[in-house]
Amino acid sequence: MSRDFHSVHSEPSGFLRRYVFSTDHKVIAKQYLALSMFWGLFGGATAYLIRWQLARPEAEVPGWGYVSPDVYNALVTMHGTIMVFFVAMPFLLAVFGNFLIPLMIGARDMAFPRLNMLSVWVFFLASVTLLASIFVPGGPASAGWTGYPPLSAKPEYTGVDWGLNLWILALALEFASFLLGGINFLTTVMNLRAPGMTFFRLPMLVWMQLIAAVVFMISVGPLIAGAVMLLLDRIAGTTFYLPEGGGEPLLWQHLFWFFGHPEVYVILLPAFGIILDVMSVFSRKPVFGYRPIIYASLVAGFLSFVVWAHHQYISGLDPRLAMPFSVTTILISVPFSFVVFSMIATLWGGSIQFTTPMLFAVGSLGVFIFGGLTGIFNGSAPFDIYIHDTYFVVAHFHSTLISAVFFGGLAGLYFWFPKMFGRMMNETLGKIHFWLTFACFILVFGPMHLLGLGGMMRRIANPLQYDFLKPLEPLNLFITIAATVLILSQVIFVVNFVVSLVRGKAAASNPWKANTLEWATASPPPHENFEKIPSVYRGPYEYSVPGASDDWLPQDRPLADAGAAAR
Amino acid sequence: MSSWLPRNVSTFGGDVDGIFWLIFYMTAAWFVLTEGLIVYFAFRFRRRVGRRAAYVTGSGWKQLSWVLVPVAVVIVLDVFLDLRGAEVWARIKGQPPPPALVVRGTGKQFNWEFTFPGRDGSFDTPDDLHVENNLHVPAGKVIHVVLTSKDVIHSFFLPHLRLKQDVVPGRQITVWFEATQPGEYEIPCAELCGFGHSGMKGMLYVHTQQDFDKWLAERLAETDALAARKQR
Numbered sequence: 001m002s003r004d005f006h007s008v009h010s011e012p013s014g015f016l017r018r019y020v021f022s023t024d025h026k027v028i029a030k031q032y033l034a035l036s037m038f039w040g041l042f043g044g045a046t047a048y049l050i051r052w053q054l055a056r057p058e059a060e061v062p063g064w065g066y067v068s069p070d071v072y073n074a075l076v077t078m079h080g081t082i083m084v085f086f087v088a089m090p091f092l093l094a095v096f097g098n099f100l101i102p103l104m105i106g107a108r109d110m111a112f113p114r115l116n117m118l119s120v121w122v123f124f125l126a127s128v129t130l131l132a133s134i135f136v137p138g139g140p141a142s143a144g145w146t147g148y149p150p151l152s153a154k155p156e157y158t159g160v161d162w163g164l165n166l167w168i169l170a171l172a173l174e175f176a177s178f179l180l181g182g183i184n185f186l187t188t189v190m191n192l193r194a195p196g197m198t199f200f201r202l203p204m205l206v207w208m209q210l211i212a213a214v215v216f217m218i219s220v221g222p223l224i225a226g227a228v229m230l231l232l233d234r235i236a237g238t239t240f241y242l243p244e245g246g247g248e249p250l251l252w253q254h255l256f257w258f259f260g261h262p263e264v265y266v267i268l269l270p271a272f273g274i275i276l277d278v279m280s281v282f283s284r285k286p287v288f289g290y291r292p293i294i295y296a297s298l299v300a301g302f303l304s305f306v307v308w309a310h311h312q313y314i315s316g317l318d319p320r321l322a323m324p325f326s327v328t329t330i331l332i333s334v335p336f337s338f339v340v341f342s343m344i345a346t347l348w349g350g351s352i353q354f355t356t357p358m359l360f361a362v363g364s365l366g367v368f369i370f371g372g373l374t375g376i377f378n379g380s381a382p383f384d385i386y387i388h389d390t391y392f393v394v395a396h397f398h399s400t401l402i403s404a405v406f407f408g409g410l411a412g413l414y415f416w417f418p419k420m421f422g423r424m425m426n427e428t429l430g431k432i433h434f435w436l437t438f439a440c441f442i443l444v445f446g447p448m449h450l451l452g453l454g455g456m457m458r459r460i461a462n463p464l465q466y467d468f469l470k471p472l473e474p475l476n477l478f479i480t481i482a483a484t485v486l487i488l489s490q491v492i493f494v495v496n497f498v499v500s501l502v503r504g505k506a507a508a509s510n511p512w513k514a515n516t517l518e519w520a521t522a523s524p525p526p527h528e529n530f531e532k533i534p535s536v537y538r539g540p541y542e543y544s545v546p547g548a549s550d551d552w553l554p555q556d557r558p559l560a561d562a563g564a565a566a567r
Numbered sequence: 568m569s570s571w572l573p574r575n576v577s578t579f580g581g582d583v584d585g586i587f588w589l590i591f592y593m594t595a596a597w598f599v600l601t602e603g604l605i606v607y608f609a610f611r612f613r614r615r616v617g618r619r620a621a622y623v624t625g626s627g628w629k630q631l632s633w634v635l636v637p638v639a640v641v642i643v644l645d646v647f648l649d650l651r652g653a654e655v656w657a658r659i660k661g662q663p664p665p666p667a668l669v670v671r672g673t674g675k676q677f678n679w680e681f682t683f684p685g686r687d688g689s690f691d692t693p694d695d696l697h698v699e700n701n702l703h704v705p706a707g708k709v710i711h712v713v714l715t716s717k718d719v720i721h722s723f724f725l726p727h728l729r730l731k732q733d734v735v736p737g738r739q740i741t742v743w744f745e746a747t748q749p750g751e752y753e754i755p756c757a758e759l760c761g762f763g764h765s766g767m768k769g770m771l772y773v774h775t776q777q778d779f780d781k782w783l784a785e786r787l788a789e790t791d792a793l794a795a796r797k798q799r
């Protein structure tokens with residue numbers, strides 16, 4: 001099974017083999033990057049439409065026109081689906097996992113390069129299917145991204161037929177793609193580590209990708225089964241979820257959230273890996289509590305499987321179940337607060353350099369703390385009675401997800417861009433991008449909590465139909481304007497990305513003076529990554545070691561630099 | 568500040584709001600502390616020529632205690648919060664107090680249907696009173712609402728009473744409340760239930776007992792008259 005990684009295979013020639021049907025993990029990562037950026041723009045456009053509809057429910061959305069209630073439902077459904085499954089997962093897992101895992105462990109490629117190529121093509125197929133679902137007669141899926149039956153189970157209830165069938169199919173394909181990817185991540189880290197690369201010398205990013213892959217693989221099975229039953233209810237006349245045939249609508253919610261909650265950690269953990277790696281480099285300090293953070297993340301991954309019913313406090317579940325789930329939910333704050341405090345401690349006593357990646361990493365930490373704290377409100381069953389399915393929840397999960405996807409993911413992209421493309425990004429544009437994004441984020445999602453506390457339900461096309469929501473109208477407009485600026489600010493990033501790609505300053509192999517193995521090879525790395533497989537002598541975070549001449553000690557530098565502690 | 572939440576008019580709403588404020592002060596303190604530390608460290612430890620970062624790995628109990636002590640505080644606060652939460656939850660979702668009035672509430676795309684038991688006090692008899700979308704109750708009395716749905720999942724939301732319950736087809740779920748102030752309050756649907764979800768709006772009319780009796784008598788007389796006309 002394991003490849004002979006000492007022999008260097010020659011690079012395939014021809015455009016198709018090199019850039020399209022490539023088995024090279026680096027090319028595959030870039031393919032995922034292109035797809036997730038496409039979907040990111042698409043998802044941003046849906047957010048724009050949703051927000052303007054809420055700000056001016058009775059007017060036309062500028063640049064689009066009238067949004068009818070069923071179009072609105074389709075918009076929120078697509079926004080949620082796209083952002084979670086077609087932006088967050090491919091961006092955080094597939095891009096960074098594929099690009100970095102082999103480089104960071106000192107391997108020539110993934111364990112199964114062909115399987116890897118298959119995973120990106122299955123994801124491409126999922127993307128095409130989702131796009132197609134928007135244009136079939138009857139319109140796109142509009143039962144929410146959580147697809148609760150019976151609404152989603154019978155075409156009569158929404159008027160949507162093939163749109164929803166294709167939506168289920170697209171998700172199934174997406175899951176298949178990430179299962180293939182997960183298997184690859186696991187086997188690669190198990191088998192292809194360079195000599196000396198023990199498990200406790202792996203960079204945080206590799207650990208977090210690993211835990212995320214395992215959590216995903218354990219959680220996704222029940223949902224796939226559930227999705228098959230939903231599809232059968234829709235097209236084959238079964239009644240798994242339809243009470244008139246003896247079915248149980250709540251079964252779906254259990255299957256969905258048994259997957260859906262861990263999924264949040266599947267997205268968060270890779271972002272934590274990025275943040276920790278970036279913070280360590282730019283404060284020139286070891287990650288504080290390397291091993292305990294790994295244990296805490298394992299505990300969090302495990303706990304994520306016993307909290308799913310906190311999405312169901314008021315779903316009609318036996319109320320006696322709420323308390324155990326409330327306890328486990330609030331307990332998850334323990335490993336996470338450990339990780340957060342460790343991140344803060346990593347800054348302590350550092351020599352902190354605020355490059356663009358560092359700004360995004362620290363900003364991500366700041367936002368995540370906010371989202372984590374508002375999660376306590378949701379986790380508490382009695383208060384969830386009031387805020388469940390309101391904008392408080394929407395504001396909360398955007399704080400956690402955006403801290404991961406927007407801030408964490410962008411920190412990683414700015415950080416590894418030189419390695420990926422061999423060029424530097426423009427720092428000034430990067431900093432402007434950060435500060436605009438950060439400020440607008442606060443202006444959008446801070447006040448959004450107040451909408452929820454005011455009682456505004458999510459997924460309503462027209463809040464003005466309710467007298468008790470009318471006082472929130474100015475707030476809704478304010479949030480929408482801030483959101484529009486937030487979305488427009490991303491243009492700066494896209495411009496910076498594209499221009500740097502073709503005209504950026506050439507990057508050195510290790511522009512940030514970082515320790516991990518991906519920086520030990522050229523930027524961008526050659527086919528098969530390393531001229532010679534490096535040997536690993538120490539952990540990934542040996543910065544500012546007392547007595548050492550430089551403030552960094554790469555993992556592959558052989559000499560035991562004057563008195564340096566080799567972990 | 569309390570105007571963030573709509574005015575509360577139920578007996579247990581105060582407890583729910585109490586949990587909100589409890590968590591609010593707890594998390595606000597953590598927020599200021601942690602974000603404050605980040606900002607302080609960012610300035611205090613920014614890169615300066617000639618100063619090297621401290622080599623702190625956080626292995627070993629002595630260093631780890633910097634992090635473990637705050638984590639311990641988090642655990643204590645968690646337990647405290649869970650205990651307080653359990654009390655309030657038990658009060659609202661545990662055994663409901665005996666009702667002065669039982670009403671049936673049925674959700675459907677895109678309306679609420681309320682059924683009152685009529686003079687004989689029992690359901691499924693000819694004098695049942697059916698009212699579209701409007702729930703009339705007396706103030707100061709325990710009301711039970713037996714909820715079910717004809718089609719998809721809806722959610723019975725009374726923001727001013729801090730009450731919310733998903734309404735699931737194929738199940739009956741009883742909720743209760745006691746309104747403290749007469750008035751008119753909106754009843755939105757909080758679960759996406761189709762294209763009319765946004766406007767699935769019912770009304771709760773909380774009357775004084777007298778007004779309620781009067782309303783009920785009038786409506787019953789109306790249905791009597793209607794039934795009599797049909798028989799003729």
Ligand code: HEM
Pocket residue numbers: 044047048050051076077079080081083084087088144145146394398401402405406444458459460483486487
């Ligand atoms: C420009 C930034 C964004 C804005 C302004 C925005 C806005 C919104 C709004 C207003 C809703 C609520 C729709 C409703 O319930 O009626 C929503 C829902 C949602 N958003 Fe975002 N969003 C943004 C980015 C993201 C990102 C980056 C993610 C995830 C990675 C995300 C994930 C979701 C999800 C899962 C939902 C739930 C959809 C549903 O209610 O079914 N959003 N967003």
Ligand SMILES: [Cu+2]
Pocket residue numbers: 674675677720721722756757758759760764767
């Ligand atoms: Cu409804």
Ligand SMILES: [Cu+2]
Pocket residue numbers: 721722756757758759760761763764765767
């Ligand atoms: Cu509804």
